[in-house]
Amino acid sequence: MSDSATAGLIDEMSNLRRRTRQVRHGYWFPLLLFGVLTLGSIPLLRPFDWQHSPDTHCTQGPDGRMTSCTFRTPNTAFEVPGLGRVDPLKVFNSGFLEAVAHPLALGLYWLAVLVFGFLATVWWYRWRAHRVGVETSTRVYAQVTVCGLAVLLLVPLIGAVGGRFLWLGGWAGRIGSVVLIGVSLGAVVVAMRWSRVKQERAGKGERAGKGERPGKGVWVGLAATILVVSVLAAAVIHKTGGLMLLAIGLLTLALVERSIWCGLVALAFTGFTLLANASYMGTIFYRLHWDIGPRETNLLYNGKDMVFPGAVLIIGGLVALLGHWWTRRRSG
Numbered sequence: 001m002s003d004s005a006t007a008g009l010i011d012e013m014s015n016l017r018r019r020t021r022q023v024r025h026g027y028w029f030p031l032l033l034f035g036v037l038t039l040g041s042i043p044l045l046r047p048f049d050w051q052h053s054p055d056t057h058c059t060q061g062p063d064g065r066m067t068s069c070t071f072r073t074p075n076t077a078f079e080v081p082g083l084g085r086v087d088p089l090k091v092f093n094s095g096f097l098e099a100v101a102h103p104l105a106l107g108l109y110w111l112a113v114l115v116f117g118f119l120a121t122v123w124w125y126r127w128r129a130h131r132v133g134v135e136t137s138t139r140v141y142a143q144v145t146v147c148g149l150a151v152l153l154l155v156p157l158i159g160a161v162g163g164r165f166l167w168l169g170g171w172a173g174r175i176g177s178v179v180l181i182g183v184s185l186g187a188v189v190v191a192m193r194w195s196r197v198k199q200e201r202a203g204k205g206e207r208a209g210k211g212e213r214p215g216k217g218v219w220v221g222l223a224a225t226i227l228v229v230s231v232l233a234a235a236v237i238h239k240t241g242g243l244m245l246l247a248i249g250l251l252t253l254a255l256v257e258r259s260i261w262c263g264l265v266a267l268a269f270t271g272f273t274l275l276a277n278a279s280y281m282g283t284i285f286y287r288l289h290w291d292i293g294p295r296e297t298n299l300l301y302n303g304k305d306m307v308f309p310g311a312v313l314i315i316g317g318l319v320a321l322l323g324h325w326w327t328r329r330r331s332g
Contacts, residue, residue: 026124026125026128026136026324027253027254027257027259027262027320028317028318028320028321028324029121029124029317030117030120030121030124030250030253030317031250031262031265031313031314031316031317031320032313032314032317032318032321033117033120033121033317034113034117034246034250034313035310035311035312035313035314035316035317036310036314037113037116037117038113038243038246038306038309038310038313039303039306039307039310039311039314040109040113041106041109041110041113041242041303041306042299042300042302042303042306042307043299043303044100044102044105044106044109045096045100045106045302045303045305045306046100046101046102046299046302047096047098047099047100047101047302048073048074048098048099048100048101049101073099074099074100074101074102074103074104075087075093075094075099075103076088076089076090076093076103076104076107077090080160083157083160083161084160085160086156086157086160087156088107088153088156089103089104089106089107089108089110089111089156090155090156090159091152091155091156091233091237091239091240091241091242092106092107092109092110092111092239092241092242093106093107093239094238094239095237095238095239095279096239096305097279097282110241110242113242114145114148114149114152114242114245114246115149117246118142118145118249121138121141121253122138122141122142125138126138136256136257137256138256139195140188140191140192140195140252140255140256141249141252141253141256143191144184144188144191144248144249144252145245145249147222147225147226148184148245148248148249149245150226150230151226151229151230151233151245152233152241152245154226154227154230154234155230155233155234155237155241158230158231158234159234162231162234162235166231166234166235167235168235168236173235173236173238173277173278174274174278176232176235176236177236177237177274177277177278178274179232180229180232180233180236180237180244181244181247181248181251181270181274183225183228183229183232184229184248185248185251185252187225187229188248188251188252188255189255192255192256194218236277237277238277238279239276239277239305240273240276240277240305243269243273243276243277243305243306243309244273244277246269246273247266247269247270247273250262250265250266250269250270250313251263251266251267251270253266254266261316261319261320261323262316262320264316265312265313265316265317265320268312268316269309269312269313269316272308272309272312273309275308276304276305276306276308276309281304281305281307281308282301282304284304284308285301285304
């Protein structure tokens, strides 16, 4: 075969790989789905109105003015013997500047978002595989989501045991949040690399075949990773447990899809999630000179931690959908 023929064959193979990736890309659906679901949590972020609560009791002085008031803010914590008060939904409904009016509804909503979004994403990619004939493996994404849910369930227990010794605020908390994302993403990269090596060995007919179960070392490493990430999460996650898990999941999808655009959207979403976790969104509102009005009734301001992350996903998903449509139109 001549050099020109070889070069032509290489170019043809490169074009085929590029077209295959373009056809395989379906990340616009999870971007839009999670963007809508993120914005859907905003109505549940209404602050607790202690002045009109039936549990509020105020005392008045001789002049008729209120001197003090006592009230009980709603929460989802309960007593556990030996651990004290444990809140299984604290990563979703605590840490806000003002307590939310319905913490149980908010926590259950985010649990439903994570589970439903995960199932819908896996279904979507499998449905697309049957339709277009090119499959995007969701195994790593599924593993990341399941491990992430395990971490979020462990955080309240670790927080109850560690108490205030695990609490990081200020710059320590911000740096810790970045470290949490980095460690989680590093574990994802290692898992993907291990899976690729396993497939290569299986292709060569070595002992680590496709049906071989992971050894004890793999399970020990997985348990250690989950424990380390759980301790970090207990120290730095204040209210954005759902957003944090979505960020890791979307970064994983970007790696699986090998998509620059999906990666950029996931990075932007992660950045806004870190800002929300640091309670910096209110500062952004003020610096943009947005008239927020009364905080008690302003839906946009109450949901400020979700507005930018949700908007980024929706815009990114729409751009990806438009690009997918344009690519199919040109190739069709």
